[in-house]
Every structure is written in structure tokens, then in C-alpha cells.
């Protein structure tokens with residue numbers, strides 16, 4: 101059994117992880133933590149659908165605890181704000197505890213992008229180089245002790261466009277245009293006016309400056325125009341990515357690029373209908389669909405932001421890192437529907 105803990109287990113993505121770990125037969129959930137200011141309470145008090153199913157105590161986290169966990173815990177999953185993840189990661193690594201980080205703290209290779217896109221100076225640029233970014237369907241090298249889980253929007257649109265870009269089907273001078281709509285859980289569990297029920301309709305935000313733009317550009321190896329949107333549903337992301345194809349690209353070439361990329365990839369489904377977030381909510385899948393008109397291609401992809409966009413993708417990476425079946429723990433519903 102791989103002994104694991106979750107930091108941020110009271111939040112939306114940390115709660116999903118706690119549930120996934122508890123049902124993964126290869127992992128043991130040894131501890132669940134929230135912020136230092138919180139009183140300890142059972143997970144099932146925070147997420148009542150888990151009464152009598154997951155009653156582990158969610159306890160306040162302090163860095164001093166890391167030392168007491170040395171030799172008792174193999175891996176910590178961090179579902180924390182970016183700066184909190186960045187600060188606690190070296191503390192855990194120093195105690196021999198591996199880290200799977202769901203935040204953006206270690207996603208970008210270039211530390212100079214952090215002030216511009218995250219609003220703070222990165223304090224551990226050495227760890228940025230050590231971390232491996234775990235877009236698992238495209239991961240070819242072994243995973244190290246520090247795994248950086250991709251962001252939700254970058255997962256949806258990178259899975260959609262990489263099959264085409266990798267085999268040269270996207271025109272060299274094309275700047276993909278990506279519009280993606282997220283459900284409100286993307287903003288986390290804490291209360292805020294702009295994500296409260298009566299305030300959310302459908303709006304675009306983060307024009308040109310969203311932190312996922314450089315992450316998507318790092319994945320695709322080219323500039324993009326990325327515009328996120330917030331929609332009035334709980335969970336899921338629908339991304340619509342538009343590209344210009346290399347002249348003469350046939351329908352067969354596109355089909356073959358997608359099928360070759362995702363043959364034997366159990367969490368990507370190439371579907372024959374335009375995906376609906378309702379169909380992937382609560383599942384670990386990414387559904388992908390496309391339509392071509394001459395040299396123009398629209399690719400639609402849908403994921404659950406909290407699962408394939410966060411907790412399920414983190415579990416997928418940890419399963420592989422520890423030599424377990426890739427999808428262990430991933431099927432069986434969600435913590436918060």
C-alpha cells in the first residue's frame with residue numbers, strides 16, 4: 101500500500117482526492133488536512149454524502165507535522181493555493197515524502213513568468229526544473245519525486261490539440277484560438293461574490309492574462325489566444341479550439357492523428373457527438389470531437405475540472421509513479437455533485 105495524505109482536503113479538488121484515495125485499493129489515506137485556522141472535523145461533516153463512508157478527521161495543517169510523518173507517509177497530494185504549495189513542498193520532500201501538486205506552483209519551467217501570471221516571485225526555481233508536468237497521455241519519461249499536475253483548462257485544450265500539432269497538421273503560422281467555459285467549482289469552495297449562485301450567468305474573463313495561457317503555450321510549443329469563461333453550472337469544462345490546418349490535410353489524416361495518439365489511453369474518449377459537460381461531470385474522462393471545413397478545424401473537448409482537470413489526473417500520475425494500474429480508484433462517482 102502507498103501511504104498518502106491530502107493537504108487541502110476540505111476544498112473541492114482535495115475532497116475529490118480524498119474520496120479517490122479512499123477507494124483506491126493500492127493506496128491508503130493516512131491523513132487529511134485543511135488550513136491551520138480550522139478546527140479538526142470529520143470529512144463527512146464537510147461532505148455529508150460521505151457519512152459512515154469516509155469519516156477521516158480533517159485536521160489543521162502545520163509544517164511542524166511534516167517531521168512527525170517521516171517514514172510513515174510515502175506521498176502528499178497538495179490541493180492548496182499556489183503559494184502555499186510552493187512553500188510546503190520543500191518541507192515535505194526534505195522528510196522523504198513525495199509530492200503530487202495540483203496547484204500551478206511548479207507547472208511553468210520559466211520562473212520569470214510567475215510574477216506576470218501568478219503575481220508573485222517564485223522562491224524555488226530549482227524545484228521548477230526538478231518537477232515533471234504530468235499530462236499523462238503525453239508523458240514519456242519516468243515520474244520523479246515531485247509531480248506537477250496540469251491545470252484544468254490546459255488539460256482540456258492540450259489533449260485536444262497535441263495530436264494534431266505533434267504530427268504537423270496545424271499550419272506553422274496558426275495561432276490556435278481557444279474558448280473554454282468552466283463550471284463554478286473551478287473557483288474553489290471559498291465564498292466570493294462573483295462566484296455566488298445568483299451572480300453567475302455566463303461571462304468571459306482573464307483576457308490574454310490568465311495564468312493558463314503560458315501553460316498552454318508551454319504544452320503546445322506555440323502562441324495561443326485563450327479566453328476562459330465562467331458558466332452557471334457546478335462542474336465541467338467545455339473547450340472549443342479552432343486551428344488552421346496545414347494545406348491539403350485530409351479528414352483521414354486528422355482521424356488517424358487522434359486515433360494514434362489515444363489508442364490504449366483509457367481516459368480519452370474520441371466521441372461521435374459534440375460533447376456535453378453533463379456527460380463527463382463526475383467522470384475521469386476527456387471527451388474529444390472535431391469538425392473540419394477545408395483548412396479549418398474546430399476541436400471540442402470536455403472534462404470534469406475537478407477530476408481529469410485535477411484529482412483524477414493527480415491519481416492517474418501517482419498510480420503510474422508507484423507502479424500501480426493507471427486508472428485505479430478513478431471510477432465510482434464524485435465527492436460533490
Ligand SMILES: NC(=O)C1=CN([C@@H]2O[C@H](COP(=O)(O)OP(=O)(O)OC[C@H]3O[C@@H](n4cnc5c(N)ncnc54)[C@H](OP(=O)(O)O)[C@@H]3O)[C@@H](O)[C@H]2O)C=CC1
Pocket residue numbers: 107108109110111112113114133134135136138161178179180181182184202203204250251252285286287288289290405406409410
Ligand atoms: N477547482 C478546480 O477546478 C481546480 C483546482 N486546482 C488547483 O487545486 C488547488 C486547490 O483548489 P480548490 O480545491 O479549487 O480550492 P479550495 O479553495 O476549494 O480549497 C483549498 C484548500 O486549501 C486549504 N488551504 C488554504 N491555504 C492553506 C494553507 N496555507 N495551508 C494548508 N491548507 C490551506 C483550504 O483550507 P480551509 O478549507 O481550511 O480554508 C482548503 O481546504 C489550487 O491550487 C487550484 O489552482 C487544479 C485544477 C482544477
Ligand SMILES: CC(=O)N[C@@H](CCC(=O)OP(=O)(O)O)C(=O)O
Pocket residue numbers: 202203204250251252253282283284285286287288306328330409
Ligand atoms: C472558474 C475559475 O475560476 N477557474 C479557475 C481555474 C481553475 C483552477 O483552480 O486552476 P488550476 O487548474 O490552475 O489549478 C481560474 O480561472 O482561475
